[in-house]
Amino acid sequence: MNTSKIALITGGNKGIGLETARQLGKLGFTILLGSRDEARGQEATAALTAQNIHAKAMTLDITDLDTIQSAVKRIDDQYGALDVLINNAGVCFVGSLPPS
Ligand SMILES: NC(=O)c1ccc[n+]([C@@H]2O[C@H](COP(=O)([O-])OP(=O)(O)OC[C@H]3O[C@@H](n4cnc5c(N)ncnc54)[C@H](OP(=O)(O)O)[C@@H]3O)[C@@H](O)[C@H]2O)c1
Numbered sequence: 001m002n003t004s005k006i007a008l009i010t011g012g013n014k015g016i017g018l019e020t021a022r023q024l025g026k027l028g029f030t031i032l033l034g035s036r037d038e039a040r041g042q043e044a045t046a047a048l049t050a051q052n053i054h055a056k057a058m059t060l061d062i063t064d065l066d067t068i069q070s071a072v073k074r075i076d077d078q079y080g081a082l083d084v085l086i087n088n089a090g091v092c093f094v095g096s097l098p099p100s
Pocket of ligand 1: 010011012013014015016017034035036037040060061062063088089090
């Protein structure tokens with residue numbers, strides 16, 4: 001049985017998210033590597049696995065309710081709960097902010 005803590009990182013296939021995944025993985029966390037693109041997620045997960053990190057790809061676009069609901073179900077079914085959620089995939093507003 002896998003008793004390691006479970007960490008989900010959104011936007012985990014590159015940049016800060018991937019590095020966070022690598023560092024948590026080295027600490028012994030099981031990494032659920034959220035990625036909006038399945039192939040990019042699989043590639044990044046394979047790179048972590050090659051470093052002896054326990055990582056699973058999880059298709060997750062934070063703007064797409066279907067992928068969010070699928071991820072929630074998979075987490076419920078396979079892990080019961082998350083120990084850590086790192087919502088690294090940011091949201092950027094294009095254009096000017098309303099006057100304060
Ligand atoms: N780098 C900095 O200096 C800096 C400074 C302050 C804050 N931040 C914040 O830190 C976070 C990561 O930055 P970064 O430099 O590592 O960015 P990055 O290299 O551009 O990586 C962003 C990640 O988020 C993913 N992503 C984008 N939209 C998404 C969506 N709708 N659903 C799921 N994933 C999505 C990207 O996926 P794709 O590969 O598919 O595009 C990629 O994996 C961002 O929230 C950024 O705003 C960064």
